[in-house]
Amino acid sequence: MSRLDTATRLAVLGSPISHSKSPELHLAAYEVLGLPWAYERVEIDDQALAPFIESRDASWRGLSLTMPLKQTIQPLLDQVDRIGSLTGAVNTVLFEWGGDAVHRSGFNTDVPGIVRALNAVGVETVRHVHVLGGGATAASAIVAAGELGAESVQVSVRTPQRAESLRPLAAAVGLTFSIGAFDEPHADEPTDLVVSTLPGGAEVPITFDAALRAHAPLLDVAYEPWPTQLGAAWADAGGTVLGGLAMLVHQALLQVRIFAGGDPFAPLADEASVLAAMLAAVGLGADGRPRDGH
Incomplete structure (x- = not known):
């Protein structure tokens, strides 16, 4: 038997x-x-998700999900x-x-993961946030x-009408909300954090001036390829840049808590060592930024 035939099994699903x-x-x-x-x-798309979930057996402990499945x-x-x-x-x-029956919790x-990644680079509080993109990760960025x-929170998207569903979410967490197209002017909007949820390699249809890039940290949730166009522009201005790998590590640590102990709020035994190993596995330092040589 292979290792996958006998081990407790987990997987990340998505496409690509x-x-x-x-x-x-x-x-x-x-x-x-x-x-x-x-x-x-x-590799799983929307159509294949339900058959995959229903066919899991008791060797399976859990799943991580990425787009388009969230x-x-x-x-x-x-x-x-x-x-x-x-x-x-x-x-x-x-x-x-429980025997042949399974309870699935999401x-x-x-x-x-976003909060913890930003905390690691010293971002503890913010007042005005600009989010690029309007999908599932943008919803998480708003919360x-x-x-x-x-x-x-200000949201920039290609088609504002398609992201109107984010408005009640912002209200639910106590935020005033504005939404606009990428090509609309943003110079007068106060910003002290930018979060890009655009896909890696995507052309960025918005320009931020050098003063804002130097002042407001950027969290770009993309990590492949890296640096992104936006990340490189932020670095050129001497600003604080945090890539998607940092968010990925911190949200994965909480997934490990769930899979190992069933509770995202219960720290792991020797969690500091676990986090250090996870950061090292993808070439990041303790602050979530690439170490020298990566």
């Missing part, structure tokens, strides 16, 4: 998925924890945590087995802005 660094992160964590678990990548998984779950329900986005599924670890104490 070959670029995902989740296996490196999770396997580094389970090595520190002494858990001989298997974690793989599986918003389509919920009807297949028995329970969803508060942040998942609020954002409409679930990136983690826990299987709890979680959103993207929101605390994260609320948790960082923000007062307002």
